[in-house]
Amino acid sequence: MADQALPALVKRSAELLGDLEKAQGLVQHLHGDLASLDAVIRQFDPEYPVGNIRPRYRRAQTPAETGSHSWAVLDALRVAGEQLLAAELAKRVIAERGLDASDKGLRSLMAKRVRMALRYQRTNGMAREMTAATGGIN
Template identity: 75%
Template sequence: MMADQVLPALVQRRAELAGELQKAQGHVQQLHADLASLDAVIRQFDPDYPVASIRPKYRRAETPAEHGAMSRSVLDILRRAGEPLSATEIASRVIAERALDASDKGLRRLMVKRVGMALRYQRTNGMVHEVATEGVAMAWGIAR
């Protein structure tokens, strides 16, 4: 019977979600305690400081392109290509490898920008170099 297979999976998933919720609630409680401690220290320096008026500051969510993932992708693409490629060509291959929407012009511009940043960073590390080409676009190759 299908219910015999589905029910245990649903029960397991519910248990996992309940565990995540408990962990998150513990984290929220710790954040409240940390805020209360900071408020107390601020009031020690200035008892009249309006701590409630301090607006929250949100951190930007990390993207997959952070922590060297883009540089690794760029270097892998250049190694596999075996020939110099432009930043636009590399960006197109990154988009294809990550199964992103190749028709999104904004995404394409962003990827070309990130690829360019990764290439310039890797140039300072001696991993890639610029290659003279006949076309307008600058090509990049793996440093030997």
């Protein structure tokens, strides 16, 4: 057993060392960028207390913010080959992504994101809105 585990452990260790070196390079690059920005700030105001600038943390973008919902919605429409309501599209996107369809909060959130994606695609001419009476997208 140890004969099989050892190569896998060595490989994982090498991967982590590579990730660490890459991260350290990024940290050095960020320190250089920060020093450059501080120098520019001092050019505008030599007395500005750059050491008192507090860190501001950015929230990571979700896949919805990077456009993946729009693609998932368009793919679901293509596969269906017919007009679908936003709620049905949300169910199909949840199923496609292997998410928990029994989670009511997730279904609500996904329906909201699907409607947003449809609205965006409608403005780009990729989808069109139909009234509920005609059985289309709403």
